[in-house]
Amino acid sequence: MADAIAVLNAGSSSLKFSLFIVRGEELEPAQRGQVESLYTDPHFIAKDAAGRVLENKRWGHGLKLGHTGAVAHLVAHLRESLQGAHLAGVGHRVVHGGMEYTKPVRVDAGLVQALQKFVPLAPLHQPHNLAPIAAILGKLPDLPQVACFDTSFHRSNPEVAQMFALPHALHTQGVRRYGFHGLSYEYIASTLPQVDARAAAGRTVVMHLGNGASMCALEGGRSVASTMGFTAVEGLPMGTRCGSVDPGVILYLMDQRGMDVRAIEKMVYKESGLLGVSGVSSDMRALLGSSDPRAAVAIDLYCYRIRRELGSLAAALGGLDALVFTAGIGEHAAPIRERVCRDAEWLGLRLDTGANAQGARRISAEGSRVAAYVVPTNEELMIARHTRALLAG
Numbered sequence: 001m002a003d004a005i006a007v008l009n010a011g012s013s014s015l016k017f018s019l020f021i022v023r024g025e026e027l028e029p030a031q032r033g034q035v036e037s038l039y040t041d042p043h044f045i046a047k048d049a050a051g052r053v054l055e056n057k058r059w060g061h062g063l064k065l066g067h068t069g070a071v072a073h074l075v076a077h078l079r080e081s082l083q084g085a086h087l088a089g090v091g092h093r094v095v096h097g098g099m100e101y102t103k104p105v106r107v108d109a110g111l112v113q114a115l116q117k118f119v120p121l122a123p124l125h126q127p128h129n130l131a132p133i134a135a136i137l138g139k140l141p142d143l144p145q146v147a148c149f150d151t152s153f154h155r156s157n158p159e160v161a162q163m164f165a166l167p168h169a170l171h172t173q174g175v176r177r178y179g180f181h182g183l184s185y186e187y188i189a190s191t192l193p194q195v196d197a198r199a200a201a202g203r204t205v206v207m208h209l210g211n212g213a214s215m216c217a218l219e220g221g222r223s224v225a226s227t228m229g230f231t232a233v234e235g236l237p238m239g240t241r242c243g244s245v246d247p248g249v250i251l252y253l254m255d256q257r258g259m260d261v262r263a264i265e266k267m268v269y270k271e272s273g274l275l276g277v278s279g280v281s282s283d284m285r286a287l288l289g290s291s292d293p294r295a296a297v298a299i300d301l302y303c304y305r306i307r308r309e310l311g312s313l314a315a316a317l318g319g320l321d322a323l324v325f326t327a328g329i330g331e332h333a334a335p336i337r338e339r340v341c342r343d344a345e346w347l348g349l350r351l352d353t354g355a356n357a358q359g360a361r362r363i364s365a366e367g368s369r370v371a372a373y374v375v376p377t378n379e380e381l382m383i384a385r386h387t388r389a390l391l392a393g
């Protein structure tokens with residue numbers, strides 16, 4: 001009987017899953033899918049390795065299925081899907097691993113408890129990452145589980161990139177810039193040698209533009225800087241998160257407007273970003289299709305912040321050889337990629353408009369000094385690789 005590895009990846013707006021069959025050193029993809037738009041218009045889709053649709057279900061617009069409902073649906077689906085294969089382990093994405101968890105680890109009850117302390121640092125993710133781990137641990141205590149962290153890949157950042165200019169004692173106590181989406185960047189870095197050898201060896205900025213959004217500077221495939229910090233709020237505006245704001249704004253709202261911590265937390269995590277600015281939606285598809293002028297303002301601000309962060313990361317790298325777009329918006333929103341690439345002309349990037357519109361892998365024009373690519377991310381495969389490696393000892 002073949003061994004299988006299941007992977008769960010709870011993002012802020014989606015629950016993604018994959019199932020792999022272990023064939024010696026290889027991981028053969030058997031199925032992947034997701035419940036997307038968990039809090040707006042939940043939609044489950046599962047496909048086999050050839051892309052054939054195995055299940056396609058909608059709950060109805062406006063229904064908030066949430067992470068708990070999605071996990072229940074997914075577990076039932078996976079149970080039917082195993083078809084005689086032996087489930088050897090489950091790998092999980094865990095968004096925050098703090099200073100301690102610099103590589104994937106085997107799960108036990110102590111670990112789940114230790115990781116709870118990061119819930120306040122990743123309220124949109126950590127509870128949803130830990131809940132299925134704890135549920136499986138309760139029901140199937142002997143099933144090996146592995147936790148893989150979004151923060152680990154950025155531990156190669158130089159110390160200065162991990163610091164805030166706050167009193168130093170806070171830094172040693174863990175108030176530092178961690179960076180996130182590390183499993184996505186690690187996967188992209190692992191594929192880059194096949195995409196472009198110069199980009200893999202050189203200075204590349206990867207843009208992970210999903211519901212959460214960040215950018216990472218890679219030097220020879222290692223992370224040297226990221227736009228996200230202590231929490232997954234810093235940096236770019238996101239679906240519902242504000243990205244970087246002057247901390248003076250927060251102080252003002254608390255001191256002069258009487259907002260408490262919970263109200264501020266709700267505002268910066270759930271009511272800001274594309275949703276807050278547009279008043280229309282957190283979903284880029286809806287904004288691109290909207291005629292509301294505020295949707296256009298939200299897109300303008302999104303692209304403007306990307307342009308500025310790109311300049312910052314190119315400066316951290318001392319130049320730029322390549323740009324990689326990934327995640328929901330990066331992989332699918334050609335109009336956003338076009339604007340970002342036009343804004344990067346000063347860095348030596350020339351877009352191939354046709355290639356971009358067709359969603360080709362290379363979207364920069366022939367002879368462009370900076371190359372640009374669209375590379376679909378695969379956090380689940382990265383998690384499965386780590387899980388397999390840990391289980392193999």
Ligand SMILES: Nc1ncnc2c1ncn2[C@@H]1O[C@H](COP(=O)(O)OP(=O)(O)O)[C@@H](O)[C@H]1O
Pocket residue numbers: 011012013014209210211212239282283284285286288327328329332333334
């Ligand atoms: N065809 C598309 N055009 C524009 N945006 C898209 C498209 N498909 C997905 N997206 C956007 O991708 C985002 C979700 O990205 P994803 O990486 O799946 O998010 P998560 O952070 O939940 O993992 C949503 O904002 C969605 O609007």
Ligand SMILES: CC(=O)OP(=O)(O)O
Pocket residue numbers: 010011012013095125150180181210211212213232
């Ligand atoms: C860290 C983070 O923002 O993750 P996601 O994009 O999946 O919400």
Ligand SMILES: [Mg+2]
Pocket residue numbers: 011012210211212
């Ligand atoms: Mg994601």
